[in-house]
Amino acid sequence: MNRNETDSLHNLSEKNLHPLFSIRKNEDQIEVSLKLLNKDEIKMKDFFIIHRETGKRETFDAVRLEDGSFAFCLSLYNLFADTAKEKTKEHIEFFFSLEIRDGENWHTEEYPLSLNLFQQFDSLGLSQSTIDGNTIIPYFSRRNDIFCLAVNVPIRSTRFIRDHTIEAISVSKESLKASGRLAVKAFTVNRIDVLTVGRRSGKETVIHTEHQFEHRDEHEKHLSYYTYDFSLSLQTFTREHFVKNKQDEDVDFYLTVYLNGLYSPTVIPLAHPSEPVPKNFYRDFGISYGRSTAVLSFYFTGIQQALTLAISVYEKEIYTEYRESAPASWLMHTLYEKRNIWVIGETPLTAKGNGWHFFRYMREEHPEIETYYVLDEQSPDFAKVAAVDPEAILIFKSKKYIQTLLASRVILTTGEPYAIYPSRSPLAVEHIRAKHVLLGKNVLGLNDLSQTIGYTEKTFRNDLLLVSSKTEERYVQQTLGYPEKMIRKTGLAKFDELLSDAPSDKIQRRLLILPENRWTGAFDPRDDLKQTAKAFLSLLNDADFQAFTATHHLEVVVALPTSLKQYETAFEETDVTLVQQDQEEMIDLFKTSLLLITDADARAFDFSFLEKPVLFYQPETDERRVTNEANVRHTYLNELPGEIAVTKDSLLHLLELLANDQFNMSRKNRQKMDALFEYRDAHSNERIFKAVQTFLS
Template identity: 25%
Template sequence: MNILNLTKKVRKRIWFKYRIACIKAFMRLSVGYIILHLFKRKLIKKRIWLVMERATEARDNGFSFFLYMRERHPDINTYYVIIKDSPDEKKLDRFKANVIHYNTYKHIFYYLAAECSISTHERGVTSPYCFHGYTGYSCIESLGWFVPAKQTIVFLQHGIIQKYLNLIDKEKQPKHLRPHLFITTAPRERDFIETMGHWPENTVVSTGLSRFDSLFDNMGKCKKQILVMPTWRKWLAANNTAAEATDIEQNRFMLSSYYKTFQHLLNSEEVANLLDIHNYQLIFYLHYEFQSYINVFSCNNPRIMIAGRNNFDVQSLLIESSILITDYSSVAFDFAYMRKPLIYYQFDQREYTEHYQEGYFKYDSDGFGPVVIQEKDLILQIKDILEKNGNVKETYLKRINEFLPPLDNRNSERIYDAILLTMSSRGVPCG
């Protein structure tokens, strides 16, 4: 929520709710801290590692790394933190003994006793209350003295950082929540983050993302499917991404070039003809921050699906699809990792670059596929890929091979080794 756009009265109410939330957090953490000391020795002996993504999810690098730990290193008590009854909780059914429900007293005890906190989010880590701040910040930031001093914080990331928008700056991080280990994939990405983000040497490491293991293991399992997955626009986001957008927010969104562009693409006769001729399906998947707008898009073509996040998994969609159409999203790196063709549809290039400063990655010279601005050029590129059996052009394959590390399924293993090395350098026993 952007507090600056709200009235003084509403801001005052929000800040009041935030303070109340922090007081409640303080009381619960205090009780947890006292009770913990009664069982501290027993809990600490368990060697607890906590893993978490968004509090409602198990579908990204956190979930992938958790699976690796349970399968390859069961001697370490690795627990996954998730809100009870979340749609993704069913994925954890076979690990019920190693699931902790978010914001429960057990979560508080285990968080305070954990030797390692591993998360895809840089601010809340695996702490209680990390997604309950009314201002977009977590209560735990105000309660820094509850963060265990010896706890090693690992930031797994969502994807490859390519621009200033996504840059995580050490100097802007609360000291008690700064990662001791920052996971990256590409050497250029690591150097960019280390230099521009002011991170100390050996904090940022290139291991590859944990979810890449699954991409490698499932290469070649494609369907005749085109995936359209654009990123979001900060200036169009709804205040509550978890619920349906308000009428005012929907009306504003429907006036945007973003909505008009993709609504027109979904109903394009040229696209429909290509899908029919080549017997393809098309999946349109909105970014997490735009899922509250899903109901404003419509299409009657049975070959085109508008996908909701509760029914579709991004990782599965990337593995299944033969062609990706995105704009500026880092999912392009996942797709390129599998050496599959993609297109950057940057219809609002001028408007987008006014809001987001470009980083080290230039789409025209570094991108893994053609960059187009107009729909007619996009359709020509789709047609070209379909007629050439989905092969990646040599120009883009060369860029992929130069930018990304060699293909393998040892990304999680490298992350695990990097965690042990970091713990050792901090004087924390590793076994």
């Protein structure tokens, strides 16, 4: 049965649904039974299973039971009777066949054993099994709720949990309190815990919740709804943080859902507030121990709006001064306005992007402007910035940093301004009276940023946004919602260095692979990172790809993002040169490489700006097909300066075409690239300076 046929399953009316679908499991035996519509033109024929990876089909007789239903029994031991000792990884899907009368003739129709074809579903003993060392997990597919078995394959949380929301959430200096709701498919819940994980330390804390069954869905009777609530003592939590770790930390919150019959819990982000969160939820507060103060602030991240707690550790004296000065920040801003202080930053630990490039320009070309860069003393980029002007560094969390930030006239950042604020709370903008200019990180459009830097986003404030072309300006207006008066076409600060003279003889026969850096949390509920790593590793180990690079004398360099750090050993085992994105000057790598392959890294635009070919490699996965997460396709589908490949064969075909043209950028892609960049010069920083100056005047 193909995908087009199963697409119609959700459109069946109640009267066309069969009465009952049932699963019983006893030790290694799975009995599947169903009761059909009582119609003369329908006859049961048989059951069958399909091994998805191999296409192997096994048919089973349908046994008629006393109650009129039909059943068959599958022995899990028999699944492995003819297999080698090596474990196989596969998915097994369940189907049934009916004889349908059409006038005087009968014909066979095949259907998946899908929850969507039945009015009711029940199960008994449905559980995970281990047979001869093979792990077998029952689940229902996300797309059409088809009953399947996963053999030695981990299953995404979305197969079990259809939906989850935060129904209520509040915070005080004493505690965090929250309650929520989740819909579980075909399984029952034994326990729900909240798990916190520190991004830097990896420290985990388990918080028990009170949960209870709420009701079954009236329309989708295989869905059961559960509620939960919990309370976290922030005083105790912060004290434990100080004992183990006195560094800044971002703590992500997850739900660990223990489903009846499964060995391991299903882990999902604590996310999706069902109602707008009250503004006071975002306020920060300090908890002091000895000479230190931990500043706590909660925020929501990403499209899922997942809950995160930011902990910033200050010297108590400095934090106290900030709290005392903040209410009078309007006065300080007014008194120092004539000093015309400009503050620039990316994050406290980085100076690599547009913030760094614009800061360097300002110190070299406009020393008359009092310009500072916010940076932590522990930053690996500290020496580089100090070499430009050590007096222009605002050391993060210092007294000078606090005073200068409050007195500044304009703050220029590459992302959310509160990333370099004394508190990570979005409400910190209320104490910072300076104008905010978004320098940007990359050309906008490849990623959905509407819930982070969108014009109507309540936790983000911006006064001026910089873009590179009319195309990007249109995206900013239509998708992010910015009015035209807040947008300036200047180009990005890094473009000046990107376009600076680079002798052609320095271009090496290098194929650069650049996976996108995507933070999905300590637990990746959709397995996206694993799928990305698997796709690129499969490409690197492919014999045809290796033959292609050898034939054309191409050095393959993989710039590994921090999100794929856990797969570093696997990449090292391939015959490539491996570099770390966060340790490399990517512009230099771009200027000396011949061509680029990426999945969806926005810096692909930078590479194309050098008039060199780019290919987007996005192998199809179940998750991409369902959620259409390949944003690269729907944002710039007709304007992207490079082709998209969804299979290794199609990628190799595109590489061969490039090789036949001496790895030159095609005229079509060159035209698309021209449409994405208003200026092809090295004067973006000058335009940015003039745009900000005019805006402030």
